[in-house]
Amino acid sequence: xxxxxxxxxxxxxxxxxxxxxxxxxxxxxxxxxxxxxxxxxxxxxxxxxxxxxxxxxxxxxxxxxxxxxxxxxxxxxxxxxxxxxxxxxxxxxxxxxxxxxxxxxxxxxxxxxxxxxxxxxxxxxxxxxxxxxxxxxxxxxxxxxxxxxxxxxxxxxxxxxxxxxxxxxxxxxxxxxxxxxxxxxxxxxx
DNA sequence: AACAACCTCAACCGCATCAGA
DNA sequence: GTCTGATGCGGTTGAGGTTGT
Numbered sequence: 001x002x003x004x005x006x007x008x009x010x011x012x013x014x015x016x017x018x019x020x021x022x023x024x025x026x027x028x029x030x031x032x033x034x035x036x037x038x039x040x041x042x043x044x045x046x047x048x049x050x051x052x053x054x055x056x057x058x059x060x061x062x063x064x065x066x067x068x069x070x071x072x073x074x075x076x077x078x079x080x081x082x083x084x085x086x087x088x089x090x091x092x093x094x095x096x097x098x099x100x101x102x103x104x105x106x107x108x109x110x111x112x113x114x115x116x117x118x119x120x121x122x123x124x125x126x127x128x129x130x131x132x133x134x135x136x137x138x139x140x141x142x143x144x145x146x147x148x149x150x151x152x153x154x155x156x157x158x159x160x161x162x163x164x165x166x167x168x169x170x171x172x173x174x175x176x177x178x179x180x181x182x183x184x185x186x187x188x189x190x
Numbered sequence: 191a192a193c194a195a196c197c198t199c200a201a202c203c204g205c206a207t208c209a210g211a
Numbered sequence: 212g213t214c215t216g217a218t219g220c221g222g223t224t225g226a227g228g229t230t231g232t
Contacts, residue, residue, distance in 0.1 A: 014201080014202075015200095015201075015202095015226090016200070016201080016226085017200085017201085035217090035218085036217080037217075037218080038216085038217075050217075050218085051202085051203090051217095051218085051219095052201075052202080054217095054218075054219085055200085055201065055202085056200090056201085058219095059199095059200075059201085060200080087221065087222090088220090088221085089220075089221065090219075090220060090221085101219095101220075101221085102199080102200075102201085102221095103199080105221075105222085106198070106199050106200085107198095107199095109198095109199095109222095110197065110198055110199080111198095
């Protein structure tokens with residue numbers, strides 16, 4: 001009686017993927033490509049939702065995934081990018097070949113957030129100065145983007161957008177971050 | 191050896207955005 | 212212009228492993 005009132009249990013498998021499921025998924029993607037995840041799940045005969053298949057592919061099965069320890073260089077880059085972009089893990093992952101947004105998010109939450117908190121505590125007295133430094137940093141970046149906009153004439157440029165709007169991270173207008181790549185390449189450090 | 195506390199990371203969930211009908 | 216399904220993203224959870232007592 002009571003079970004009639006309960007929501008219908010999902011018909012999808014949940015939890016850890018088996019090697020067999022991985023193999024099936026990879027096979028189907030090799031043939032049909034990595035899109036239309038619902039269809040892929042059906043073709044592969046997996047009792048998984050499309051979302052789950054996508055996640056598994058993106059975070060684990062995709063070729064060129066780098067597994068293992070994050071190097072010091074990578075860590076440094078993550079810190080710099082996080083300073084610049086906030087919790088935009090997919091954008092940060094885009095700058096780290098072979099790393100997934102999930103991996104970077106996990107690494108941040110388990111390692112770097114603590115590190116950053118510690119550093120902030122240590123420099124507690126200079127917190128305000130830190131804020132100012134951050135503002136200066138943002139201003140520097142803004143200035144550089146403005147220069148790029150004017151020198152490139154914006155027509156053909158990938159960085160043609162309103163700089164102030166862009167740096168308002170509450171705005172979801174961020175789409176093309178080509179300039180971030182270039183900024184990091186040019187500056188080498190923040 | 192046994193247990194608790196902590197840590198890591200794969201996977202899930204909900205929401206936002208995109209794209210096609 | 213609107214609707215709907217697909218996709219992408221960030222936050223969160225929980226199982227399993229590790230370390231400390």
